[in-house]
Amino acid sequence: MKNFIEPLAFLYGSKLIENSMNSCVNIEYTKEKIVHNFDKNKKYLLYMHIPFCEEFCTFCSFHKFKYNEYDCKKYFKKLRVELLKIKELGVDFNTLYIGGGTPLINEGELLETIEFAKEIFSIRSVSCETTPNHIDPQVLRKFRGVIDRLSIGVQTFDDEILKKTKRYERYGSSKQLQEKISKIIGEFPIVSLDLIFNFPMQSSQMLINDLEIAKSLGSQQIVTYPLMTKHKYATTLEYINALKRSKEFEFYKVIKEELKYYIANNAWAFSKTAEKLVDEYIVESSEYIGVGSGAFSYINKRLYVNAYDLDEYSYLLNSNSNAIIARTEEFSAKKSLQYQFLVHLFGGVVDIKKFNKLFNCRVEERLKVELLMLKIAGAISFEGDKIYPTRFGEYLTLVMMKEFYMGMDRVRAKLRESIKSN
Numbered sequence: 001m002k003n004f005i006e007p008l009a010f011l012y013g014s015k016l017i018e019n020s021m022n023s024c025v026n027i028e029y030t031k032e033k034i035v036h037n038f039d040k041n042k043k044y045l046l047y048m049h050i051p052f053c054e055e056f057c058t059f060c061s062f063h064k065f066k067y068n069e070y071d072c073k074k075y076f077k078k079l080r081v082e083l084l085k086i087k088e089l090g091v092d093f094n095t096l097y098i099g100g101g102t103p104l105i106n107e108g109e110l111l112e113t114i115e116f117a118k119e120i121f122s123i124r125s126v127s128c129e130t131t132p133n134h135i136d137p138q139v140l141r142k143f144r145g146v147i148d149r150l151s152i153g154v155q156t157f158d159d160e161i162l163k164k165t166k167r168y169e170r171y172g173s174s175k176q177l178q179e180k181i182s183k184i185i186g187e188f189p190i191v192s193l194d195l196i197f198n199f200p201m202q203s204s205q206m207l208i209n210d211l212e213i214a215k216s217l218g219s220q221q222i223v224t225y226p227l228m229t230k231h232k233y234a235t236t237l238e239y240i241n242a243l244k245r246s247k248e249f250e251f252y253k254v255i256k257e258e259l260k261y262y263i264a265n266n267a268w269a270f271s272k273t274a275e276k277l278v279d280e281y282i283v284e285s286s287e288y289i290g291v292g293s294g295a296f297s298y299i300n301k302r303l304y305v306n307a308y309d310l311d312e313y314s315y316l317l318n319s320n321s322n323a324i325i326a327r328t329e330e331f332s333a334k335k336s337l338q339y340q341f342l343v344h345l346f347g348g349v350v351d352i353k354k355f356n357k358l359f360n361c362r363v364e365e366r367l368k369v370e371l372l373m374l375k376i377a378g379a380i381s382f383e384g385d386k387i388y389p390t391r392f393g394e395y396l397t398l399v400m401m402k403e404f405y406m407g408m409d410r411v412r413a414k415l416r417e418s419i420k421s422n
């Protein structure tokens with residue numbers, strides 16, 4: 001960060017998200033029955049969470065448990081019950097995103113569950129995450145025509161970082177990863193590789209190597225997540241100093257240069273062709289219903305959270321119409337609009353006319369101050385009826401999206417506390 005405007009823009013952007021997420025941190029565990037307040041005429045995205053992993057990686061704070069076959073089978077069975085209960089409420093979906101954890105950890109159960117979801121909903125597109133240990137072409141053959149996009153968590157092709165993050169022994173060396181991945185390219189309409197950048201020991205050259213290898217493997221999509229940590233700064237000055245020291249923006253410029261012939265689906269996902277790719281359920285559809293333990297839903301300005309504990313998840317589905325244990329207050333109309341604007345800008349463009357129609361507003365008036373700040377910071381440019389992020393603006397939206405995910409983590413932590421005290 002060379003000038004002083006950029007850190008200030010970051011501070012403003014990050015605080016905006018942090019404040020919104022902090023209002024969610026007041027979330028409380030409740031034994032009252034809560035229902036999703038959804039609109040039957042709207043199309044939401046369906047997110048399904050599979051919270052099991054064979055081993056845990058050092059950097060990951062996603063909701064997960066150690067895998068055992070018994071619990072996992074029981075869990076999938078309950079997941080199908082939850083899907084049916086949602087169907088009974090009259091909601092339908094076109095898109096299913098399956099995240100984890102490790103969704104392919106029990107292929108038989110996953111297959112049955114996707115097929116069930118396709119039977120009861122109008123699902124046309126399925127995206128599924130996986131670790132590199134579950135991409136055996138023989139096994140995945142069963143998923144042809146079932147999964148449309150397979151996203152493989154590679155994180156890095158650097159042996160030293162793989163060792164530090166405890167992935168080398170579990171998922172293989174860089175060379176082994178490349179061999180495994182090359183066998184699966186072409187088996188699904190879209191194979192996507194997830195990379196993480198800004199690891200503490202990473203250099204620009206290491207990142208370039210990762211991207212060069214990813215490109216040479218020929219996957220249709222590459223997603224580059226900035227490392228998300230729990231790190232918090234006590235003062236604003238500390239935050240600005242950390243930003244000045246951070247190599248994140250430099251790394252981001254490396255990514256944009258390396259992937260300049262790819263099409264940016266959003267600030268962190270890049271594809272080889274112009275097809276519409278589902279890269280992040282939050283962006284694909286700004287409102288979504290989450291099923292499974294610990295899943296979030298965002299409907300009509302509120303976040304809803306499903307039970308974390310597997311026994312409670314199961315118990316609630318036996319007695320209630322869903323497994324929700326908490327919901328936030330309604331976000332103010334302004335906060336909700338700021339969030340939607342961020343999501344669209346992160347996606348690469350805000351078409352003012354479409355945006356105003358979609359949210360029944362005049363964004364130029366409602367977010368006048370925010371737009372002015374972004375303009376002064378050199379983060380956006382106006383072209384006719386469209387607002388585009390500049391390179392710095394793209395990076396700013398990426399940081400804000402990262403803040404949003406980290407905020408979700410704080411909501412989870414808060415909920416865990418409130419569950420303990422109940």
Ligand SMILES: C[S@@+](CC[C@H](N)C(=O)[O-])C[C@H]1O[C@@H](n2cnc3c(N)ncnc32)[C@H](O)[C@@H]1O
Nearest residue numbers: 059060062100101130131153194225226227228
């Ligand atoms: C929740 S993981 C599931 C994928 C799969 N379990 C795996 O590890 O290969 C989905 C993606 O989130 C990203 N991710 C997880 N923890 C992260 C963190 N702390 N910072 C940035 N990205 C992270 C990784 O790129 C990962 O592939």
Ligand code: SF4
Nearest residue numbers: 053056057060100101
């Ligand atoms: S990164 Fe993937 S495999 Fe590692 S702990 Fe997280 S969900 Fe599990």
